[in-house]
Amino acid sequence: MAATVTILEKNGAGPTTTDKTGGTIRLKKADNSTVDLNNPLVKPPSGSDWSFEKWLRLNFAGSYTQATNGKFYTDGSSGLGTGINLWAKASASYSTPAQASSSSGYANAFTYTSGAALSLGAGPVTGTGEKFDHVVLVGEVTNLASGGLTPSETLTFAWDEI
Amino acid sequence: MTVELKHPVPFEIIEGDNVRVASNGQLRLTVMGDGKVFRRRAITGIQTKPAAEMLIPQLNALATELLAQPDMPAQDAVARLLALAGLVPIAEPKRVEWVVGELNGVRVYTDGVNVVVTTEDLKP
Numbered sequence: 001m002a003a004t005v006t007i008l009e010k011n012g013a014g015p016t017t018t019d020k021t022g023g024t025i026r027l028k029k030a031d032n033s034t035v036d037l038n039n040p041l042v043k044p045p046s047g048s049d050w051s052f053e054k055w056l057r058l059n060f061a062g063s064y065t066q067a068t069n070g071k072f073y074t075d076g077s078s079g080l081g082t083g084i085n086l087w088a089k090a091s092a093s094y095s096t097p098a099q100a101s102s103s104s105g106y107a108n109a110f111t112y113t114s115g116a117a118l119s120l121g122a123g124p125v126t127g128t129g130e131k132f133d134h135v136v137l138v139g140e141v142t143n144l145a146s147g148g149l150t151p152s153e154t155l156t157f158a159w160d161e162i
Numbered sequence: 163m164t165v166e167l168k169h170p171v172p173f174e175i176i177e178g179d180n181v182r183v184a185s186n187g188q189l190r191l192t193v194m195g196d197g198k199v200f201r202r203r204a205i206t207g208i209q210t211k212p213a214a215e216m217l218i219p220q221l222n223a224l225a226t227e228l229l230a231q232p233d234m235p236a237q238d239a240v241a242r243l244l245a246l247a248g249l250v251p252i253a254e255p256k257r258v259e260w261v262v263g264e265l266n267g268v269r270v271y272t273d274g275v276n277v278v279v280t281t282e283d284l285k286p
Contacts, residue, residue: 002172002259007205021205037215071285114285118224151283158204158258158285162175 002062003031007157008130009033010055013096020056025049027086041141042093043083051122051139053097058120058157059128070120072153075154076113080097083145090120090133100138107138107153110112119156132159170274173261175199184261189274197265204258204286213250220246258286 087106
């Protein structure tokens with residue numbers, strides 16, 4: 001059998017987990033999984049406005065033998081526009097999401113593509129529950145940002161499984 | 163009767179003496195000898211905006227234009243509405259189900275329809 005895999009967003013010290021497999025991940029200036037217009041990132045007069053960290057992780061259910069090569073990547077093309085950045089890193093252990101203040105420790109998420117993915121661990125992992133490393137995302141709006149609609153972005157979690 | 167599944171069916175893998183077989187019910191991939199077979203799976207497209215958030219500002223803008231220009235030609239108004247429809251992604255997050263057979267460094271990737279033979283490490 002193949003595993004049933006979902007993508008969880010984790011918030012708070014608990015943490016609280018929310019299935020975001022078919023949902024929207026909202027980068028905002030608050031630590032919650034709610035998709036609303038509260039706590040938005042605002043274009044600053046100078047410098048940058050930073051979001052809280054978004055902690056995402058794969059969750060395995062059902063039966064499978066083992067999984068390996070957890071990966072995270074994007075389509076490699078940022079449609080967010082000038083002055084808006086999405087940063088990403090992997091983290092094995094969880095910590096309560098905090099508001100970022102720099103991109104130190106992160107890489108531009110759009111540098112992670114199918115050919116050069118962010119590794120979430122080689123594994124193998126077995127059993128049910130949260131597996132592989134977390135993906136931590138941070139949004140940045142700089143004073144160079146322009147307003148208007150931003151398109152949706154394609155993010156991918158991939159893994160091998162037997 | 164045809165039943166259309168929302169997501170592709172994951173491949174099942176069984177192993178026997180010197181043979182590994184993967185099948186999704188429609189396609190069977192067999193690797194004999196000292197090779198291996200595994201699933202390459204992915205969930206892609208998880209970052210989308212709620213439709214209301216995309217549409218409301220645009221609808222408001224169009225409504226303002228219609229009020230200012232009540233004689234806007236019908237075809238122009240319809241074209242604007244159709245353009246709005248294109249702003250909203252209706253594709254749901256996609257689950258990708260591949261099976262990979264590997265023998266002597268050569269890999270066969272298939273999703274049940276397309277088959278790729280390569281030594282490269284392909285990802286969905």
